[in-house]
Amino acid sequence: MREAEPQPVRLADYHPPEWLVDTVDLDILLHPTATRVVSRLALRRNPAGTAGAPIALDGDGLTLVRVAINGAPLAGGAYEATPQALVIPAPPADRLMLEIETLVDPTANTQLMGLFRTSANYCTQCEPEGFRRITYFPDRSDVLAVYTTRIEADKDEAPILLGNGNLEKNGPIAGTNRHYAVWHDPWPKPSYLFALVGGKLDKVPSHFVTASGRPVELGIYVEPGKADRAAYAMDALKRSMRWDEQAFGREYDLDVFNIVAVSDFNMGAMENKGLNVFNDKYVLATPETATDADYANIEAIIAHEYFHNWSGNRITCRDWFQLCLKEGLTVFRDQEFSSDQRSRPVKRIADVRLLKAQQFTEDAGPLSHPVRPQVYREINNFYTATVYEKGAEVVRMLKTLLGEEGFRAGMDLYFTRHDGHAATIEDFLKCFADATGRDLDAFALWYSQAGTPRLDVTGAYDAAAGTFRLDVAQSTPPTPGQSEKQPLVIPLALGLVGPNGSDMPLVLEDGTSVENGVLEVTAPRQSFVFTGIGTRPVASLNRGFSAP
Structure with a gap:
């Protein structure tokens, strides 16, 4: 039957x-x-x-x-x-x-x-x-x-x-x-x-003192005989806790934080409040057998699950369609943590390689779906690269558009306004809009439109006028259930590099300077004319992979 x-x-x-x-x-x-x-x-x-x-x-x-x-x-x-x-x-x-x-x-x-x-x-x-x-x-x-x-x-x-x-x-x-x-x-x-x-578990104990001076008892519980392999995970946990205080103003809120690591936990890792559970391959390491990649993964996953304490636990999802609100945001947070702990350029290259290998492929195939899906039959099928990795890139674009101060103001408002609530993407974006005065209605399309957008960019230098025109056309190929695509708000980070290898000033023909070297592409076709360009430049586009 x-x-x-x-x-x-x-x-x-x-x-x-x-x-x-x-x-x-x-x-x-x-x-x-x-x-x-x-x-x-x-x-x-x-x-x-x-x-x-x-x-x-x-x-x-x-x-x-x-x-x-x-x-x-x-x-x-x-x-x-x-x-x-x-x-x-x-x-x-x-x-x-x-x-x-x-x-x-x-x-x-x-x-x-x-x-x-x-x-x-x-x-x-x-x-x-x-x-x-x-x-x-x-x-x-x-x-x-x-x-x-x-x-x-x-x-x-x-x-x-x-x-x-x-x-x-x-x-x-x-x-x-x-x-x-x-x-x-x-x-x-x-x-x-x-x-x-x-x-029956062995405990690796330690302690942490929060920024406000409150002591927290830490414990990593492992299968008997494995305690000597949990030292790096404990160190990564403490660094995660301190970093979240410094980077996002988020202090831990219980007297105890425990991690349990067992060899056959099937979910990889889970952010249960105050009691994270891991497959021990993401916790245990020794210099004799672990690679650099093993240590980097332990650090990132320990941080990811800890960061959920605020982006997922204290503020959770109204429904499972909002899964990217906790996962995409927390992936962004763990990426930023690893970037600060290690080499930011190397980390960014690794993240983009993963995105292109997994999420771009997903977006180009029959299982393409938006960062926030509109329908599902089995929610377990939506723990995907689109929800996690592209979801993180959408948050990163938000930071690129708003700048460091605007992004932090929006995050602070989000944590304050929705603490103890089950939130939606609309709630999240409204906090940034209210904190900065920026209209983000058009930007919200990133959450509902599937597919990887394509930019076709051409440049033309006018030596007599001392100008350089950049023509940008955006398009997104059809995906299942979405044959017609709308133009997205795309932050295009760029530089115009002169003969000496230095960036030229970016001043548009109306006299405005391009803040932080980021253009906002919002229409199917746009042209940007830069003035004061004395020699033919080389356009350096999508710096830092500013948009996916």
Whole structure:
């Protein structure tokens, strides 16, 4: 029997959640084949939702044990439950405490989404829709809640118990060989950032003091016998934390930051709040076996996941169509970090080579899609080079157009205005528009139009007039679903190089100077005439690969 074809999900069909969740209290009793999960959800109707809407929670392969509202068990006729959903058609109040108990089998979870076993350890992966495999929940990125998680396990099987946030208390359970730990994350987050880890792990400890003088306990947890290979990752983490303070004004916000590195984690790395989980190939290195590229990758990926603390966690995505808002922005941030830590020109060359090899190919083929897609059937298919790498290039163009000060002002406003929110691309761009007074409506087309634009540029020198005319034509080839293309706002960084190898002053015929050597190409065809050109120049175009 064939499974039903996934139905398309469309950006145009977005609707706010019917119910919001203020707090989530989880009690998770780990067991290899029968983990018991009790969740207590403080629910309230969303004023922006539909009046009288039922409580409809997502599930995936769950076994329901019981349901209660405000401490009173619900009779079978008061709810509808399947492994894929829990619906309460007639909630008794607009605010209530919903308690749900489920059973899950971590060992049988071969999808490696939700709660599963990795070697002998317990681990979670909830992005994008894995939390629904742990408990019934409105498993969408625009439902943000404060989580408290109690984890219980056998001490011999899982002596280490880790969760999101700060450790509030832990200890043995009298009369048993079990113990527990309670973790509390004070910052509202979506369910995809939930995480727990339980198992036998060695800890590499350290500490960090933030710019405001607050101490943070750091820990990298690795499989037994591998602790001596985590030193560079710890160093990269500290440098990432300091750099984010200096470059973006973003200070870490918890008392603890933990990284778990295991050998068979399938997602590469995941930015769960305060508890990043990595495949250990992106954490472990020794001079005897690691290459320069290995060290560079560890540094970049450690930084990327840490930077998500603000661009992804404190401010998250309203829906998965906004994935580039956290991934493209954070790729840009990790690229800038690596550029400052290493050689900026060498890093830029490497990034452009990757972009041309992977994203340009994607844009030229049948799977071409915009940085922000309009429709998908399976969201996991949109973790692509376009969303990540081209998404980063769009942010870089924004910085090129606005300049250092304007870009920083827009980022500061974004972090302030949308802290604790689930944001959209429109929210992001409006912060830059409000901070600089710049109209970015035309620039927004980069997020909705697929394809790699082409510039055809010709130059003409007039010795008698002392001018040089640059004629620029832009075009974007058709892509699936977008046969007609609109002109984009393209920042074209350039120089006019004289016979002595120096750049000539860039002054247009109306007397204006070209700021930072960047022209703005906005029409299908444009001409730019430079004056005061005493000798025939050589045009140096798209410097720094100013536009993709």
